[in-house]
Amino acid sequence: MRKITAILFFMGIVTSLMAAQPANKQILKFGKNGKFRIVQFSDTHIRGNCFQTDSVLTLIRRVIAVEQPDFVIFTGDVIQLKPEEAWHNLGDVFAEVKIPWAAVLGNHDNQYGLTYAQNIEVASKLPYSLTENGPEDIYGNGNYVLNVQASGSEKTAAVFYCLDAHGDIKFDQVEWYRKQSRIITAQNGGEPLPSFAFFHIPIPEYPTLERKIGFCNEKECIMELNPGLFSAMHGCGDVMGMFVGHDHNNNYIGCLKGISLAYGNITGWMSYGEIGRGARVIDLYENQRKFDTWIRRFYDFEQDEEIWVRTGDTGRKFAVTYDNGELIYKTAN
Numbered sequence: 001m002r003k004i005t006a007i008l009f010f011m012g013i014v015t016s017l018m019a020a021q022p023a024n025k026q027i028l029k030f031g032k033n034g035k036f037r038i039v040q041f042s043d044t045h046i047r048g049n050c051f052q053t054d055s056v057l058t059l060i061r062r063v064i065a066v067e068q069p070d071f072v073i074f075t076g077d078v079i080q081l082k083p084e085e086a087w088h089n090l091g092d093v094f095a096e097v098k099i100p101w102a103a104v105l106g107n108h109d110n111q112y113g114l115t116y117a118q119n120i121e122v123a124s125k126l127p128y129s130l131t132e133n134g135p136e137d138i139y140g141n142g143n144y145v146l147n148v149q150a151s152g153s154e155k156t157a158a159v160f161y162c163l164d165a166h167g168d169i170k171f172d173q174v175e176w177y178r179k180q181s182r183i184i185t186a187q188n189g190g191e192p193l194p195s196f197a198f199f200h201i202p203i204p205e206y207p208t209l210e211r212k213i214g215f216c217n218e219k220e221c222i223m224e225l226n227p228g229l230f231s232a233m234h235g236c237g238d239v240m241g242m243f244v245g246h247d248h249n250n251n252y253i254g255c256l257k258g259i260s261l262a263y264g265n266i267t268g269w270m271s272y273g274e275i276g277r278g279a280r281v282i283d284l285y286e287n288q289r290k291f292d293t294w295i296r297r298f299y300d301f302e303q304d305e306e307i308w309v310r311t312g313d314t315g316r317k318f319a320v321t322y323d324n325g326e327l328i329y330k331t332a333n
Helices: 002-024 051-067 083-097 116-124 171-187 229-236
Strands: 035-041 071-075 101-104 144-149 156-162 195-198 239-244 253-256 259-263 277-285 290-302 307-310 317-323 326-329
Touching: 035 051, 051 083, 051 277, 051 290, 071 239, 083 116, 156 171, 171 229, 229 239, 229 259, 239 277, 239 290, 253 317, 253 326
Parallel strands: 035 071, 071 101, 156 195, 195 239, 239 259
Antiparallel strands: 035 277, 144 156, 253 259, 277 290, 290 307, 290 317, 317 326
16 A cells, blocks of 8 residues: 555656756747747836736737737846736646746846845746746856757757846847857858847947838937947847847837848837837748738727726738848838
């Protein structure tokens, strides 16, 4: 009897461990249709339990239900008051939808009781999170690489570089990117893999764009120092697009020397911004330097009166296709 009890106890432990593993062991992989869909939420400013947070989480669920992404990325200023409670509220969403996600931090994430390192530690342990702290010998918390497997094998077919840009990106982060890029390219027979970069504060090249598709309703609040990230990514030849947040009244995309520079769309309630609340969606094509992207907005917002109402037009906005270094405008506003 004791032997049977011991076996059952052991089996219970193994079962519990197996059930716990998938939450943080997610694999990113192209679908059989040769596409991989990303939803980018930015500046969510999620608090502990309150009606504003409930509204933002409802928006997140609604976007996910409509777009059915393979992966979700949060590009900074993710949480606000009661940070641990806020993170767990967000984690509950992904426990429900069972979709892998990750986050990079913004300039406000350390202002509510947790350091940047502590924020990453909490986020990395949440259900379905792929968030990592990254190397301890370079600046910041949240510098890491995510690989997307090919549809028919475990071979890496695309790469996401996640960078800590809660302020200026530092030179050692740029060198870390270069090193990772060279290794990945060498492993792919010398051919750069289609890649994206996700971070919070835009680099100084954003205001130089001649053509901006989408809202540009405020002057870009860029990094104070130019770290040479654009030059590094241009030289490595892998990154097709950079995706940021930070400026709540901007959601545009443009192209500079073959690299698209894009904003997400503000998602949060507890923050300024009059362009509506929603997300950016990105469809990445397998084995091509090509992606489609658009803005999906579900709510209008009046900050002064805190009026949050469903928008009358929830269709795709500012839809474009990036194809081998060129941006093709597809739809009217």
